[in-house]
Amino acid sequence: MPFLVDGPGGATPDAAGAALVGVELALRTGRYLLRTRDPKAPALAAFVAAGEEAAVPAFAFDPAQVRDLPVRWYAEPRADVVDGAKPGLVHHVAVVGEVDLDGTTLRLVAGHHGGVTLSFTDRAPGTPGWRAVHVPAVDVEASRAAAASSGGPDVDGGPERTLRVDLNRATAYPSHFNDHGTCPRPLAGNDLPFAVQAGEKDPSVRQPAPHA
Numbered sequence: 001m002p003f004l005v006d007g008p009g010g011a012t013p014d015a016a017g018a019a020l021v022g023v024e025l026a027l028r029t030g031r032y033l034l035r036t037r038d039p040k041a042p043a044l045a046a047f048v049a050a051g052e053e054a055a056v057p058a059f060a061f062d063p064a065q066v067r068d069l070p071v072r073w074y075a076e077p078r079a080d081v082v083d084g085a086k087p088g089l090v091h092h093v094a095v096v097g098e099v100d101l102d103g104t105t106l107r108l109v110a111g112h113h114g115g116v117t118l119s120f121t122d123r124a125p126g127t128p129g130w131r132a133v134h135v136p137a138v139d140v141e142a143s144r145a146a147a148a149s150s151g152g153p154d155v156d157g158g159p160e161r162t163l164r165v166d167l168n169r170a171t172a173y174p175s176h177f178n179d180h181g182t183c184p185r186p187l188a189g190n191d192l193p194f195a196v197q198a199g200e201k202d203p204s205v206r207q208p209a210p211h212a
Contacts, residue, residue, distance in 0.1 A: 021037065021038045021039075022036065022037035023035070023037075024036075028084070028089050029084070029088065029089045029090050033182070035180075043178075056172065056201070056203045057126070057200070057201040057202070057203070058201055059168075059199060059201065061168050062197075062198055065166065065167040065198040066164065066166045066167070067166075067167060068163070068164050068165075069100060069101055069162060069163055069164075070099065070100040070161070070162060071098070071099045071100075071108075071143055071147075071161050071162060071163040072097055072098050072099075073096065073097040073143070073144060073161070074095070074096055077094035077095060077096050078094070078095045079094060079095075080092075080093050080094075080095050080107075080109075080187060081093070082185050082186065082187055083184075083185045084183065084184055084185065085173065085175035085181045085182055085183045085185070086181075086182055091184035093110070093184065093187070094109060094110040095107050095108065095109055095110075095187065096108055096109065096110050096116060097116070097163075099118065099163055099165065101192065102192075102194065104192050105189070106120055106189075106190045107189065108135075108163075109187065111134050111135070113136075114140065115135050115136045115139075116134075116140055116163075117132050117133070117134050117135070118132065118133045118135065118165060118190075119131070119184070119185070119186040119187065120132070120192055120196075121190065121192065122192040122195055122196040123192065123193065123194055123195045124195035124196050124197050124201075125195070126201045126202055127196075127199075127200075127201050127202055128172040128173070128200075128201075128202045128203070128204075130173070131170040131196075131199055132170065132171060133165055133166065133167060133169050133170050133171075133199070134169070135163060135164070135165055139163065139164045140163070142164075143161055143162065143163040146161050146162075147161045167196055167199060168199055170196065170198060170199025170200060171199060171200050172200045172201075172202065172203050176202065176204065177204075
């Protein structure tokens with residue numbers, strides 16, 4: 001028996017207390033879509049059965065990739081539009097600030113549960129077309145509090161403020177796992193001219209198992 005999922009972060013069939021099929025209704029560029037979440041789907045069953053062999057390949061954790069980046073928070077969110085994983089799809093986003101990553105300015109968009117999302121492309125080999133890091137609300141609030149105590153939004157310079165970004169948590173979007181994803185692409189300009197060797201690699205490319 002199916003049940004209706006309450007948004008992208010809503011309950012899953014397992015969370016509902018039974019192996020039910022969840023159905024999500026979403027709107028993408030003026031068109032509705034239905035997305036099912038079936039705990040018994042063959043693709044999911046095969047992924048689970050494969051165990052470690054099916055794990056998403058990733059770079060080894062590097063403490064140096066937990067970075068406190070200079071950040072400039074906007075006084076008000078700025079509306080922008082990005083393309084989607086599927087041709088013809090667009091996503092409307094709220095840009096809330098920008099960080100500096102080794103000399104490149106990257107813009108931040110409002111994320112879920114009060115956090116922000118940093119979506120980018122880079123030059124690391126074996127990685128998907130683009131990846132994203134979600135910065136949780138606790139780190140966003142700490143950075144904004146520091147900004148407020150030193151004079152408010154830093155749009156035109158001023159004292160340096162930082163935002164903690166863990167690049168080890170850079171993940172591939174769901175659209176890199178199948179052909180049906182509608183995920184947003186990075187904002188224009190969020191392209192790093194160097195490699196970020198942290199986080200997830202391309203899930204479609206299985207890495208050789210390490211030698212014992």
